[in-house]
Amino acid sequence: MQAFAKLFQRLDEQRGxxxxxxxxxxxxxxxxxADGAWAVYFLSGRRLKRLIGPVQLRQWLAQASxxxxxxxxxxxxxxxxxxxxxxxxxxxxxxQANPTAAIGLAExxxxxILPLRLLEDDQRRERxxxxxxxxxxxxxxLYTKLLTGALRIGVSQTLVERALAKASNQxxxxxxxxxxxxxxxxADFYHGLFAERSGQEDASRPFPFFLAHPLETPTHQTLGPIxxxxxxxxxxxxxxxxxxxxDAIYLWSRGEALIxxxxxxxxxxxxxxxxxxxxxxEILAWDEGVLPFAQLQRRxxxxxxxxxxxxxxxxxLLTYDLLEQDAIDIRTQPLTQRRTRLNQLLDTLNTPIMxxxxxxxxxxxxxxxxxxxxxxxxVEGFMLKAKASHYGTGRPRGxxxxxxxxxxxxxxxxxxxxxxxxxxxxxxxxxxxxxxDGETLVPIAKAYSGLTDAEIRRLDRWIRRHTxxxxxxxxxxxxxxxxxxxxxxxxxxxxxxxxxxxxxPRIARWREDLGPNDADTLAQAQAxxx
Amino acid sequence: xxxxLIQPTAQGLYCAAGDxxxxxxxxxxxxxxxxxxxxxxxxxxHHYWAAQPGIGLLRHRLGKRxxxxxxxxxxxxxxxxxxxxxHPAGHVLGSAQIRVEHQGEIWVASxxxxxxxxxxCAPFEPVRCDTFITEATFALPVYxxxxxxxxxxxxxxxxxxxxxxxxxTVLFCYALGKAQRLMAALGKDRPGPIYLHGAVAPLTQLxxxxxxxxxxxxxxxxxxxxxxxxxxxxxxxxxAAGSTWMRRFRKPATGFASGWMxxxxxxxxxxxxxxxxxxxxxxWPGLLQSIHDSGASQVLTTHGRADELxxxxxxxxxxxxxxxxxxxxxxxxxxxx
Numbered sequence: 001m002q003a004f005a006k007l008f009q010r011l012d013e014q015r016g017x018x019x020x021x022x023x024x025x026x027x028x029x030x031x032x033x034a035d036g037a038w039a040v041y042f043l044s045g046r047r048l049k050r051l052i053g054p055v056q057l058r059q060w061l062a063q064a065s066x067x068x069x070x071x072x073x074x075x076x077x078x079x080x081x082x083x084x085x086x087x088x089x090x091x092x093x094x095x096q097a098n099p100t101a102a103i104g105l106a107e108x109x110x111x112x113i114l115p116l117r118l119l120e121d122d123q124r125r126e127r128x129x130x131x132x133x134x135x136x137x138x139x140x141x142l143y144t145k146l147l148t149g150a151l152r153i154g155v156s157q158t159l160v161e162r163a164l165a166k167a168s169n170q171x172x173x174x175x176x177x178x179x180x181x182x183x184x185x186x187a188d189f190y191h192g193l194f195a196e197r198s199g200q201e202d203a204s205r206p207f208p209f210f211l212a213h214p215l216e217t218p219t220h221q222t223l224g225p226i227x228x229x230x231x232x233x234x235x236x237x238x239x240x241x242x243x244x245x246x247d248a249i250y251l252w253s254r255g256e257a258l259i260x261x262x263x264x265x266x267x268x269x270x271x272x273x274x275x276x277x278x279x280x281x282e283i284l285a286w287d288e289g290v291l292p293f294a295q296l297q298r299r300x301x302x303x304x305x306x307x308x309x310x311x312x313x314x315x316x317l318l319t320y321d322l323l324e325q326d327a328i329d330i331r332t333q334p335l336t337q338r339r340t341r342l343n344q345l346l347d348t349l350n351t352p353i354m355x356x357x358x359x360x361x362x363x364x365x366x367x368x369x370x371x372x373x374x375x376x377x378x379v380e381g382f383m384l385k386a387k388a389s390h391y392g393t394g395r396p397r398g399x400x401x402x403x404x405x406x407x408x409x410x411x412x413x414x415x416x417x418x419x420x421x422x423x424x425x426x427x428x429x430x431x432x433x434x435x436x437d438g439e440t441l442v443p444i445a446k447a448y449s450g451l452t453d454a455e456i457r458r459l460d461r462w463i464r465r466h467t468x469x470x471x472x473x474x475x476x477x478x479x480x481x482x483x484x485x486x487x488x489x490x491x492x493x494x495x496x497x498x499x500x501x502x503x504x505p506r507i508a509r510w511r512e513d514l515g516p517n518d519a520d521t522l523a524q525a526q527a528x529x530x
Numbered sequence: 531x532x533x534x535l536i537q538p539t540a541q542g543l544y545c546a547a548g549d550x551x552x553x554x555x556x557x558x559x560x561x562x563x564x565x566x567x568x569x570x571x572x573x574x575x576h577h578y579w580a581a582q583p584g585i586g587l588l589r590h591r592l593g594k595r596x597x598x599x600x601x602x603x604x605x606x607x608x609x610x611x612x613x614x615x616x617h618p619a620g621h622v623l624g625s626a627q628i629r630v631e632h633q634g635e636i637w638v639a640s641x642x643x644x645x646x647x648x649x650x651c652a653p654f655e656p657v658r659c660d661t662f663i664t665e666a667t668f669a670l671p672v673y674x675x676x677x678x679x680x681x682x683x684x685x686x687x688x689x690x691x692x693x694x695x696x697x698x699t700v701l702f703c704y705a706l707g708k709a710q711r712l713m714a715a716l717g718k719d720r721p722g723p724i725y726l727h728g729a730v731a732p733l734t735q736l737x738x739x740x741x742x743x744x745x746x747x748x749x750x751x752x753x754x755x756x757x758x759x760x761x762x763x764x765x766x767x768x769x770a771a772g773s774t775w776m777r778r779f780r781k782p783a784t785g786f787a788s789g790w791m792x793x794x795x796x797x798x799x800x801x802x803x804x805x806x807x808x809x810x811x812x813x814w815p816g817l818l819q820s821i822h823d824s825g826a827s828q829v830l831t832t833h834g835r836a837d838e839l840x841x842x843x844x845x846x847x848x849x850x851x852x853x854x855x856x857x858x859x860x861x862x863x864x865x866x867x
Contacts, residue, residue, distance in 0.1 A: 012794070015803050067671055068845060074838050075670045080795055088672035088792065154798075426795060453799060 003031065004039055004105045005138040011155060020155055024163030033187035034106035040193070041185035042151055043160045048109070050149035051116050052124065054082050057144070064129050065089050077473060080419055080426045083144035087137045113146050158394050168194040176208040176393050180256060206241035206252040207278065207323050207331065208393045212400035218364050218384060223401075226367065230335055230387050231359040233379040234402055235318060236293050236488070237284035238300075242317060242353070244270055244277040259283075262299045265310065266317050269351035276327035277345070280391070281319035281356065290378040293503060294491045318356040319346065320383075323391055331391035338391070374405045380488065381405045407486035407504075408528055410435060410520045411511055412444060414481040417463045418474045420448070428463045428475065429456055431507075433485060435498065437522040441479055442498040444525065445487070450507030459510070482514040483507050490528050500525055535630060535637045536663065538854050543639060543663075547632045548612030551575075552639050562614060564641025565625035566591050567706060579607060581616045583652070584624015586736040587706065603652065619643035620654035621810050622707030623737055629657050638824060639663040644809065645816035647678050649714040650707075650742050656823035663853065664821065666834035667811040668789050675789070675813045681806050682715040688785065688804055689763050690721040698759040698779035702802070703787040705730045705767040707810050710737045712787060713744050713765065722761035725750045727775070729767045750778070771802070789813070821848070 010023040024043065028036055058076060062069040067089070079085045112131065116124050128147065132140055145151035161179065165172040175193065182204070183189050215222075223229065240259065243250040249270045251260050260267050263283060273279075285291035285299070295313050299305060322342040323331050330338060346355050359382065361367035367382070374381050381404040389399035412433035420429035430448050434441035451459065462481070469476040486508040493501030500522075511518075536545050542554030542561075550560040557574030564570050566580075566587035573592045580588050582600040589598060601607055603626070607614045611633070616626035621642040628639045638659040645654050685701065692699045703709050709730045716724075724747040726734060731749045738744060750764060759779050766775075768786065776782060784802040789809025791797050797805035812820060821829055821843070829850040831839050836852035843850035 012797075013804055065671065068842070071671065071838060071842055075672055078670055078835070079672055079793055084794055085672060088674070091674070426793065427799070453801060 001103060001105055001108050001135070001139050001142065003027065004035070005136070005142055007039070008142060008153060009138055011153060017159055020159055021163045021166060024155070024160065025166040028164060028167035032104060032106070033190040035104040037185040037187060037190035038105045038109050040160065040164065040179070040190065042146075043153055043155060044157055044179055045152070046185075047149045047151060048113065048146055050147075051113065052128070052147050054148070056121075056125075057082055057086065057128075057148070060125055060129055061086050061089060063125075064132060077419070078426050083141050083148060083150070086132065086144050087141035090132055090137075090140065108143065109146065113143075116147070161393075164193055170194070170196075172393065177205060180205040180208060180252075182258070203245050204243060204248065204250050206243055206250070206256075207280075207329075207391070209239060209241070209254050209280070210391045210393060210400065211395035212383060212385075212402040213395055213397045215384070215401040215403050217368070218401070218403060220364060223364070223384065226361060226364055228387055230339065230385045231361070231367065232320065232356050232383045232385070233359060233374075233377070234381045234383050234404065235282040235284055235290065235356065236378070236380045237282040237290075237296055237318075240281060240283050240317065241323070242266070242270055242273075242277075242279045242281065242319075244273045244275060244279075246275045259300075262302065262305060263315055263317075264305060265315060265352050269317075269349070269353045272349050272351060273345070273353070274326070276324065277322070278324035279317075279319050279342070279353075280321040280323055281317045281353075284316055284318055285313050286316040286352075287314055292378070292489065292491055294493075294501070314352075316352040316354060318354055320356050321391055334388045334390075335385055336387045371403065371405065407488055407508075408490065409484050409486050409508060410444070410502075410525055410528075411482050411514060411518065412485050413441060413479045413516050413519045414477060414483060415441060415443060415479050416474050416476055427456060428460045431483075433483060433505075434479065435520050435522055435525055436516075437498075442522055443496055444498040444500055445485060445496075445502045445505040447483075447485060447505045447507050450486075451510065455510055480516050482511040482516060482519050484509040484511050490525065492529070498522055498525065500529070535632055535635055535661070536639060543853075545609070545612060545630055545632075548609030548614065548630070550579075550609050550612075550614075552628055553641065560609070562616075562628055563588060563626075564619065564628060564639065565622055567622070567642070570641060579614070579616075581618075581624045581626040583740055584622070584626075586740050587622075587624060587733065590732065590736055603655075617657050618652035618655045620645065620648060620651060623651045623710070623740060623742060625651060627655075627657055629659065635660055637661040637663065638826075640665065640820070642667070642811055643820070644812045645819065646675055646809075646813075647715075648711050648810070650710045650737060650744070654820070656820065658825045660826060661828040661830065662821060662824040662826035663830045663832060664817065665811060666817070666831040666836045666839045668809065668813055669817055669831070669835040669839040671814045673789060673792055673809075673813045674815055675809055676807055678711075678715050678808060681787075681808050682712070682717060683719075685712070685785070685787075685806060686716060686719050686721060688783070692783040693721050693761040695783075696760045696781070698762060698764060698782045700764045700766060700776070700779060700782045700784045701787060701806075702766055702768045702771055702784065703808070704810070706733050708787060708808065709765050710734055710742065710744060711810065712808065713747065714742070716745065716763075720745065720763070722763065723748070725753060725759065725762050725764045727764065727766035727770055729770075730765050 007023060007027040011020055014020050031039060058072050062072045076082050076085045131143055135143055161172050161175045164175045178193055239254045241252045249267050250258060251263060253259050285296040298313055322338045325341060342355060384401040384403060386399045412435050414431055415434045416432035417428040418430040419426055432443055432446050434443045463475060463477050466478040467475040468478060485505050487502040487505040489503040491501050492499060533546055536543050541551055541556045541558050543552040550562055551558045552562050553564055553570040554561050555572055559576045561575040561578050563578055563580040566584055571588055571591050578596060578598045579601055582602050585600045601616050603618055604615055613631045615629045617629055619625040619627045619641050621644055630637045636659040638657050640663060642665050643654050689699045703712060724745060726747050726749055785804040785806055786800050786802045787806040787808045789811055791805030792807045829843050829848055830853040832853050840850045840852055
């Protein structure tokens, strides 16, 4: 654990990506295979299931520290992170020759943390409190983070891949592929990461998704002739890869979740595809045309999809790209060729798996006219893909661009604020906004992002000084600050008092030039529904 | 009920029996000052009293024409029937706790204080009293300061690493007190020369004038024109971060030294390369220790986490309550940490 805690600290202290990659590569090169596997597991954002809840941990911390529970609770609220609170409240007891210092990450996880699941509460408490005492402050933080299943390390998947590529001397795309899908964090897996490339790579896994960079407005100057570009609608659904093997079919979301169960009609249709095919596409709710994302969402939260939901929300996979055909990885063929192959493949099928249509225009200005129709078509704009482009990894600038429509906006009034977590702990950063309905205010959305750090600090100070009422961590503030909210769509909702729900709301601007009477009204918001 | 010996008024903390104010936030006739930070020493009053070692700093703050009387630590000064004496608070050079005695009753207004090592000012001296007025800036049990020598070593190491990479090291900290304390703590193992921002240099000179031994340091603006600063440590106030002034440094590595850096969220949010935990305010164990050492049966709290501290002390059998003051910024994120 010591070595992993050191790595964590180095990653926390370093801001440059190069330094982060070096820190991880150093760790990977020196860690045992068992420890390395768990480190990859956690670094790539995977988590253990929560073993112990915050209520219990706070009680145990009160006991271990001899402080009253209410003070622990207040302190937790101030710090914003329970594991950090525990790490800081308990004093370090550097017992000489601490026997636990040398125990590796794998042993901590497998011999100490995971078995807690099988123990009674009393025994758990004893184990955890003992661990707290023997660990250093940094280790105690990590250990508790693991218990709560909330360890987040601020490195991107790409950086982990780069570090493993560096440590193993393998190309990054190979590493990326090996990290996709399901795997067990054990020594075999770790050795596999370092192994020479073979034809036996796990066949269930998707390829890393290739992503597009945002673009304001395409012109001849920035992108060259429009003929060099393949243009598609940008759909607002779930990006997915469909892996067809002889013995099984796998539908992967971009979050690397297997979503076969939520979309049985797509899985059924996939049986018609030739064996050893991998397709990239977008799952959409579709009934004669695309349905709003809110409909698709009804499919996501369910373990089992019943016949009623199947008929109410039919879905499709609109395919973009063909990545593997007849067991051959064709990602480095030019896009045009892959598109032709995809066309041929799907041509004969009449199923929920369809090709996403191309859009044609004679010039960029012509295309802009069609772009203006995006919202009425239920799409988010265009995808622009260089015809010669490979299906790469990551999100490089150049080969693929997304040209999104400008968001909808409303001027809304800040009514509640709540402290954030992690980087934003102990600052008021989670905001609720309302719009006007006659003399009253109706909440319409929560938003967390869009302000600069300096604005957040200034608003935090304002909130503390203009609190009208407190409900636990939530503060009701004087309803006078107006913010322009940007969002991608608006749908009826029973959850909000306004009867409306915004999709991807965020703060576009702090409108200090506006007073509360300048904010938008419920009627204005409802008018956006169409 | 009798009038408390010291009570908050619109002008500041007031001792009616002696007719004087402690750190008033408006102009008054007689002001006893704990230390020279802006939220404690405000200009416009008719007559000031303060501890001798801090007079230079105070004059810098209040102007040449201010009428200031210096008191040695421990020297009694009568205000009518009330006897006042000043005792080291360990916060910054010349900082004082103010002991107020009237008819056998003793109050101590401690101003800002700390218990940790500081080579640039006299260490905190516990003073027995009946009522202790304490700050509560960091009054939560997560705030325990690491030894400043350990932090200084970490700063030197970071500086060394930056120097080897050809990067200028810029350390942001409060210009009065923290800057000089850190300069002194860096010791002899400094990897290169120290340069000061224009806001730090005059205060540092006042420390030197008061006989405080500090390592040599030049103003950034006085550096030779070909100086590339790549081996240097630059000490600057937090307000210089992100300013055009920073453009003169090549690939600067930036750090921030403050008690708030104890919390990871604060470290990350500040957007500096490093956060160093150094505070001139008392930490949680130091706070409890000081209250204990004072022997006070009544504790009044000023700026910071007053609610929690008050409840905790009351549960411990003391009589505690918050005192309304305008010290600090009233929030958790003033630069003075």
